[in-house]
Amino acid sequence: MSNESVQFYYPSDEIVKNAAVSGMDAYKALCAEAEADYEGFWAKRARELITWKEPFTQVLDESNAPFFKWFADGKLNVSYNCLDRQVEAGLGDKVAIIFEADNGDVTKVTYKEMLTKVCKMANLLRAKGVQKGDRVVIYMPMTVEGIVAMQACARIGAPHSIVFGGFSAQALRDRINDAGATLLITSDGQFRGGKALPLKTIADEAIAMGGCDTLKGVVVFKRTGVECNMVAGRDEWLHDGLANQPETCEPEWVGAEHPLFLLYTSGSTGKPKGVQHSTGGYLLHAIMTMQWTFDIKPNDVFWCTADIGWVTGHTYITYGPLACGATEVVFEGVPTYPDAGRFWKMIQDHKVSIFYTAPTAIRSLIKASDTKPEVHPKSFDLSSLRLLGSVGEPINPAAWEWYHHNVGGDRCPIVDTFWQTETGGHMITPLPGATPLVPGSCTLPFPGIQFAVVDETGADLPWGQGGILVCKKPWPSMIRTIWNDDERYIKSYYPADFQGKYYLAGDGAIRDKDTGYFTITGRIDDVLNVSGHRMGTMEIESALVANPLVAEAAVVGRPDDLTGEAIVAFVVLKGQRPTGDDAKKMIKELSDWVGKEIGPIAKPKDIRFGDNLPKTRSGKIMRRLLRGLAKGEELTQDTSTLENPAILEQLKG
Numbered sequence: 001m002s003n004e005s006v007q008f009y010y011p012s013d014e015i016v017k018n019a020a021v022s023g024m025d026a027y028k029a030l031c032a033e034a035e036a037d038y039e040g041f042w043a044k045r046a047r048e049l050i051t052w053k054e055p056f057t058q059v060l061d062e063s064n065a066p067f068f069k070w071f072a073d074g075k076l077n078v079s080y081n082c083l084d085r086q087v088e089a090g091l092g093d094k095v096a097i098i099f100e101a102d103n104g105d106v107t108k109v110t111y112k113e114m115l116t117k118v119c120k121m122a123n124l125l126r127a128k129g130v131q132k133g134d135r136v137v138i139y140m141p142m143t144v145e146g147i148v149a150m151q152a153c154a155r156i157g158a159p160h161s162i163v164f165g166g167f168s169a170q171a172l173r174d175r176i177n178d179a180g181a182t183l184l185i186t187s188d189g190q191f192r193g194g195k196a197l198p199l200k201t202i203a204d205e206a207i208a209m210g211g212c213d214t215l216k217g218v219v220v221f222k223r224t225g226v227e228c229n230m231v232a233g234r235d236e237w238l239h240d241g242l243a244n245q246p247e248t249c250e251p252e253w254v255g256a257e258h259p260l261f262l263l264y265t266s267g268s269t270g271k272p273k274g275v276q277h278s279t280g281g282y283l284l285h286a287i288m289t290m291q292w293t294f295d296i297k298p299n300d301v302f303w304c305t306a307d308i309g310w311v312t313g314h315t316y317i318t319y320g321p322l323a324c325g326a327t328e329v330v331f332e333g334v335p336t337y338p339d340a341g342r343f344w345k346m347i348q349d350h351k352v353s354i355f356y357t358a359p360t361a362i363r364s365l366i367k368a369s370d371t372k373p374e375v376h377p378k379s380f381d382l383s384s385l386r387l388l389g390s391v392g393e394p395i396n397p398a399a400w401e402w403y404h405h406n407v408g409g410d411r412c413p414i415v416d417t418f419w420q421t422e423t424g425g426h427m428i429t430p431l432p433g434a435t436p437l438v439p440g441s442c443t444l445p446f447p448g449i450q451f452a453v454v455d456e457t458g459a460d461l462p463w464g465q466g467g468i469l470v471c472k473k474p475w476p477s478m479i480r481t482i483w484n485d486d487e488r489y490i491k492s493y494y495p496a497d498f499q500g501k502y503y504l505a506g507d508g509a510i511r512d513k514d515t516g517y518f519t520i521t522g523r524i525d526d527v528l529n530v531s532g533h534r535m536g537t538m539e540i541e542s543a544l545v546a547n548p549l550v551a552e553a554a555v556v557g558r559p560d561d562l563t564g565e566a567i568v569a570f571v572v573l574k575g576q577r578p579t580g581d582d583a584k585k586m587i588k589e590l591s592d593w594v595g596k597e598i599g600p601i602a603k604p605k606d607i608r609f610g611d612n613l614p615k616t617r618s619g620k621i622m623r624r625l626l627r628g629l630a631k632g633e634e635l636t637q638d639t640s641t642l643e644n645p646a647i648l649e650q651l652k653g
């Protein structure tokens with residue numbers, strides 16, 4: 001790609017004029033400011049944007065690297081910063097949340113009402129014995145109460161750990177166990193696409209598996225009204241618990257390094273990692289990215305379609321928008337119910353001005369609207385939109401163009417935000433009033449963020465050459481450690497390959513040889529990205545081999561037009577290799593099994609059976625061969641080291 005052939009999309013003069021970061025010179029000035037005085041750059045914003053109970057005097061503490069500390073002697077409370085200070089600033093009657101339920105019912109909650117709800121919930125948590133530092137697991141659907149529960153934890157300094165409502169009993173049990181949680185907040189059920197799905201029964205199953213000994217109680221929010229078994233002495237309905245709670249609650253003022261939350265994510269081994277985030281640094285980046293990436297203004301209606309079960313829902317639903325005093329839409333349901341026009345209708349109805357979603361959702365809606373004009377974005381009034389965002393996986397240029405044209409009416413910049421659970425907020429992203437856009441590229445680092453593309457030794461690579469994505473300097477919202485596993489934190493993110501100096505993102509990247517724009521080329525570890533959801537191949541393999549019928553399993557990814565990547569599993573059974581209808585039955589059985597072990601999102605799209613797996617003479621599974629087979633490629637690769645070439649035929653699929 002040479003400069004002349006790059007087609008840039010420039011923001012209009014109007015957008016540039018009104019943007020928080022106005023024009024490329026302003027962007028460059030911010031980068032230069034950070035370059036000249038790195039700590040000063042962050043400290044200035046931390047003082048301006050956060051209300052501190054006690055101001056910090058230290059900025060970055062590297063004395064125990066790579067366990068970095070930011071603003072460590074400052075004291076604050078995130079819930080205070082999100083709610084009380086908005087009410088104190090006269091925004092009490094401003095709508096904080098426009099909640100649209102799966103069935104279309106709309107509820108509006110003002111800042112004042114949010115504050116009262118959070119205080120009552122916080123008082124309930126305290127009454128339940130939850131103290132500062134205790135972990136609370138939240139297993140809830142997308143509802144106002146889910147956000148209230150998170151904010152309530154923040155208010156009393158109890159780190160929350162959200163478990164996505166699509167995860168299985170086993171996954172929930174493992175997370176409660178690893179976090180040593182003392183309280184579980186869940187709901188009777190959840191609505192999705194017109195169906196009421198169970199949640200409490202799954203939670204009961206999780207606890208029955210054993211290993212949740214730290215758990216002292218379960219609080220249950222009534223959402224669907226489905227009957228559920230309440231265990232006396234352990235379980236309590238949320239509405240009962242809240243009934244007599246006072247409407248005010250003094251926040252727990254915590255140090256800036258106090259953990260705000262844990263969030264489990266997949267890594268390259270079977271066991272998910274409890275990513276631990278801080279309070280002060282995390283909040284700072286949530287606010288800065290709301291202001292610079294999303295250019296949030298008082299009259300905006302912001303809508304991030306993520307679930308609170310993922311980091312996107314933490315930073316850009318629960319914390320960022322509220323800390324900025326914004327009005328946001330919160331959505332329960334799926335983009336295709338009651339039909340694939342749901343998103344566009346909601347943008348129209350609520351006059352959404354900033355819309356943030358995932359490429360997978362866009363791709364599925366493109367497909368759905370191809371044949372059905374009534375669900376095409378053109379059939380809706382989307383004139384309220386001024387800015388679009390994309391997150392979670394690379395957005396292919398065709399989907400980008402469609403989104404830009406059909407949803408953004410050719411006038412809304414698209415911010416393609418690259419970041420991770422571990423980074424807390426945007427790392428590489430366009431700024432809408434500054435960065436000329438190129439479809440498929442997340443463009444340039446957020447001001448202050450020092451991302452680079454290096455080789456295996458950590459040496460900088462020239463633009464135009466693909467390599468490993470690293471961050472050269474610690475930043476305020478970065479992961480602090482893996483819960484209970486400092487060793488794994490170092491090994492995963494500050495490996496010896498780079499003398500322990502660089503943060504390893506786990507992605508490959510290339511910078512355009514002329515513009516220096518970043519394009520993410522995909523994970524360099526055994527992590528897959530399916531519909532923007534992160535899945536470890538080892539995690540799925542462990543789930544498969546836990547089935548008594550399975551002897552061995554290997555899982556790889558293959559590119560998929562709709563989901564980005566698709567999961568392909570190669571399985572060796574203890575018994576005979578099944579064929580025909582037997583194979584079909586077994587595929588269904590194993591797929592359901594994985595769904596039960598991890599959750600439906602981990603179900604393989606394709607399962608193939610062999611008498612064995614392709615291995616080297618030393619017994620190592622040849623994954624590159626499996627990746628080729630998964631894609632249906634003709635095997636031109638060197639198979640000379642292969643012990644058992646005959647089985648390749650069986651695995652062709």
Ligand code: WT7
Pocket residue numbers: 265310311312390391392393394395416417418419420421422442505506507520522523529532533534
């Ligand atoms: C992985 C992180 C970002 C929050 C939600 C997912 C991939 C994320 C992009 C993007 C290309 C992206 C990376 C990253 N990814 N955003 N804009 N372009 N790839 O967080 O579950 O921690 O996954 O998602 O591979 O490492 P996550």
